Amino acid sequence: CGIFGVLGVQDAANFVALGLHALQHRGQEAGGIVSHDSEQGFNSARRFGYVRDNFTSTDIMQTLPGPLAIGHVRYSTAGSKTAAIRDVQPFFGEFSMGGAAIAHNGNITNANALRRELIERGSIFQSSSDSECIIHLMARSLQRDIPARMEDALRRVEGAFSVVAMTRTKLIGVRDALGVRPLVLGRIGDGWVLSSETCALDIIGAEFVREIEPGEMVVISQETGVESRRPFRQRKSRFCIFEQVYFSRPDSILGGRSVYETRRQIGVELAREAPVEADLVCPVPDSGTPAAIGFAHESGIPYGMGIIRNQYMGRTFIEPTEQIRNMGVRLKLNVNRALIRGKRVILVDDSVVRGTTSRKIKEMILDAGAAEVHFRIASPPTAWPCFYGVDTPQREKLLAANMSEEEMREFLGVDSLKFISLDGLYRAAGEAQGRDNACPQFCDACFSGEYPVEPADMIEKGFKL
Ligand code: 5GP
Ligand code: SF4
Ligand code: MG
The missing domain is CATH 3.40.50.2020 (Rossmann fold)
Incomplete structure (x- = not known):
């Protein structure tokens, strides 16, 4: 899958659509964008098919206002093969301290066990996707802010995950401890960008800042900039060598x-x-x-x-x-x-x-x-x-x-x-x-x-x- 997020530019969803278009090689089944606007709150659009066939119409893009947005292009691995629209990310959750949306690239290797446990304890799953576990784990955390709840949730998750998430005001990026899937940080004007690959920074004219490190979480806001956290035990990185051979774009x-x-x-x-x-x-x-x-x-x-x-x-x-x-x-x-x-x-x-x-x-x-x-x-x-x-x-x-x-x-x-x-x-x-x-x-x-x-x-x- 491909994930992308932008904070701090007008109509961020337009940039996300372009970024996802540049990441289309990472998933062609479906795509989705969630945006946040101070007046209209959270909005989302999820569609089957190519980004260029969905997220170019003004009808859709007008429904995604605001300076903060994230998106996802889907390529199904876990979850159902004949995808239902309910399996299309980003996933959204409402918590006591506000809403959050997340987009995940990778595969959670203990998702079945987690799902069983969560359902037994009362979680109501909407999709067949392994990534939805993260939202339910966040809902069960007792931490007082959303990034801390995400840390709690991700510490229970095994496997490969690069995540781009957002709250009302923050853009969040995480890579698993081994850094199996890629994720990079970019700068556009006064705003910030997270992307699976650098080729998607190029398309919107963003400047490459650095890679998110294996095991790192970045919490980004307009006021405080990029804050780096280390939620996981430090381990030696094991980046996917098949990204080098096939999966990534050659201009990344x-x-x-x-x-x-x-x-x-x-x-x-x-x-x-x-x-x-x-x-x-x-x-x-x-x-x-x-x-x-x-x-x-x-x-x-x-x-x-x-x-x-x-x-x-x-x-x-x-x-x-x-x-x-x-x-x-x-x-x-x-x-x-x-x-x-x-x-x-x-x-x-x-x-x-x-x-x-x-x-x-x-x-x-x-x-x-x-x-x-x-x-x-x-x-x-x-x-x-x-x-x-x-x-x-x-x-x-x-x-x-x-x-x-x-x-x-x-x-x-x-x-x-x-x-x-x-x-x-x-x-x-x-x-x-x-x-x-x-x-x-x-x-x-x-x-x-x-x-x-x-x-x-x-x-x-x-x-x-
Ligand atoms: P094959 O000869 O195995 O049918 O296909 C190999 C070619 O198709 C390679 O060029 C590879 O890029 C692509 N390919 C076909 N199926 C798969 C698959 O399931 N996984 C991967 N990673 N590549 C595949
Ligand atoms: Fe999967 Fe192979 Fe990449 Fe490991 S190297 S993450 S097994 S594709
Ligand atoms: Mg080929």
Whole structure:
């Protein structure tokens, strides 16, 4: 999901709509905005579909006045797949000291247990979303102000959470102790901005100030500026390495490093680790593009656009059902026949998950007359599901959970298949010494099976580590 908040500018909701538009790659199912205005109080609008199709109409935007607003773009992981509008964030709660709205990116790994406990004690849930637990935990806290209630609530929550929240006067941002999901602070005029990624600061002309640190809570008001709190026990950060590979936009900066540069460097590492003689390096657009540029540069093999992407399609894997996803490949990608014919082609993609996309792409390339097809993948084999906010399928559906590399090559029907090593990936992400196996610098559970937070709900459901 993508989260965004603005405090201290006129009609803050307009800025939030623009910010969410720049974060649309993080969730395309639905979006919502809550604003506060001293005369009209809290207002909210939640809609299915793209930001640009909903939050551009003056009819909607006029209902969201005020200098403070937050928003969310949804990509369902926990909660129901066929989302109901009641599952669309931000969620709102009314407390004795006033209202608060929250938007959450990530996944709460003990949500089932919390929900059971809360329902037994009288909470009335409105949605199927794990994030709603935070509101009910806040309602039960005895603290006298809303940020302190949020601290109480978040100390009971396990898993990955970046949160943007608001009261009548305050904008609040929090990252979990491991900092699995991103969150940055920006400045616009006299106002403040919180955003999942820096690319959404750029769109509204806000200046990047700094990242919210893992385990940090910032409470921002016009009068007092940014106040930093530390609600959680200090731990070593474990940022999601898949944000670097795929999830974030390449024009964002993560941990002081350009995402584009990391991805290009993955291609360089891949070319060193798994060279092959060929005539053409092609990305599977858009996610494989920077790595393909790096691969071509390092190997000296010409780069070409052998696959053309229809720009009017979204990200296929974010479409929630398998049927739509299967159609998606053809609707989205087509082969540039004139370029491919007769050539030995290296295809660079970000990941192999189920293998369905990769298999179709290989067929399309061979149909177009390629002499050989070699796959180079910008992440290690995805052998484990993510329980921290990226929607990987169950373990049984992951190709790499069931097959060796050679079996996968055969299944995909390609001349060669190589994945970047975990160490190579870490080097590309700026860790010159590679992965510190005793204490890894990132979360890489979907590749290594080492989960930095025990996925309690899933273990209860029978998942085996
Ligand atoms: P596959 O070959 O596994 O069907 O698809 C791999 C390609 O689709 C990659 O380019 C990846 O970006 C995207 N993809 C498809 N399904 C998923 C998924 O469930 N999770 C993730 N993270 N990526 C996916
Ligand atoms: Fe990111 Fe993978 Fe960890 Fe999920 S399991 S947070 S996708 S690195
Ligand atoms: Mg892709």
